[in-house]
Amino acid sequence: MNIALIGYGKMGKEIERVAHERKITVKQIFTIENNLGAIGITRKSLSDVDVCIDFSVPTAVVENVQAVADCGKSIVIGTTGWYDKLKEVEKIVKEKKIGLLYSPNFSLGMNIFYHVLTVASHLIDKYDFYDVAINEIHHKGKVDSPSGTALALGQIILQNIRRKKSVISETLHKEIKPDQLHITSTRVGHVVGVHSVIFDSEGDSIEMIHTAKNRAGFALGAITAAEWLKGKKGVYTMKDVITSL
Structure with a gap:
């Protein structure tokens, strides 16, 4: 080819x-x-x-x-x-x-991550005492923020956790609303890509992380x-x- x-x-x-x-x-x-x-x-x-x-x-x-x-x-x-x-x-x-x-x-691994997140979000939907957020880290040369991958993860969550209605990605200087999904971004050094999703409750936290080691x-x-x-x-x-x- x-x-x-x-x-x-x-x-x-x-x-x-x-x-x-x-x-x-x-x-x-x-x-x-x-x-x-x-x-x-x-x-x-x-x-x-x-x-x-x-x-x-x-x-x-x-x-x-x-x-x-x-x-x-x-x-x-x-x-x-x-x-x-x-x-x-x-x-x-x-x-x-x-x-x-x-x-x-x-990345094949990230596409598996999408599938796992779909299943996890569907389960979390049943337990309204869990909140959820996304964080992504990339190298300082990346031009878009949040990353396209983070936004794709956000869409999976919105599709499966009914209490979340919208994504907010800008810096917050106020309390986040219960129906908002917060995506945060960090740009530093030479990081290829790290994406994490955290489900947090008063009793425990569940964190899912995908780390790209190279391109x-x-x-x-x-x-x-x-x-x-x-x-x-x-x-x-x-x-x-x-x-x-």
Whole structure:
């Protein structure tokens, strides 16, 4: 399989390394220098590419998707912070009849974490003396906050704990309301990613933690997603990959 990388930061470089190990050819690498405004993504530059993988910046996602779709190619998106544009992206995918797979986190471990949290939240829903909160820690270079993964964890909780109605992520200078779910973020050093969910009551606390040790797991997940997406049309998430393997 041949891929193109859109974005060549730490994740892009790790995907390139993992692709080489798996005998997958990286045909094109698009950076801010050669792809500002998606100008580098053309039918010619993608002529030998099966699937593109985007780990760029949130503001570039829609134009990258449009350019890739105009070339009739499919795309995996690991960039987060653009989900308010999801409807627009879904429209592009439908009109151009391509495949698109997005996920806030491509780690297999985190996708298992999603499943475990779903079960735990469903159980906690029955016991209203437990409160719940989310904390995430990432390296100081991460541009979005809260992380897309933290927001995905929040949605799982909102869907399963009925007394929680909304997410609040800004700094609080007042008492939090019982129906609010607080997500806090820390940016420090070189932390790849730590996500924790705490269920707290007067009698005890239950804490669930996922710690990413390096970017290899994310890269392998993105490559696996690209292999799975090849030849498919429509919009998918990592959940579709996990449940079909």
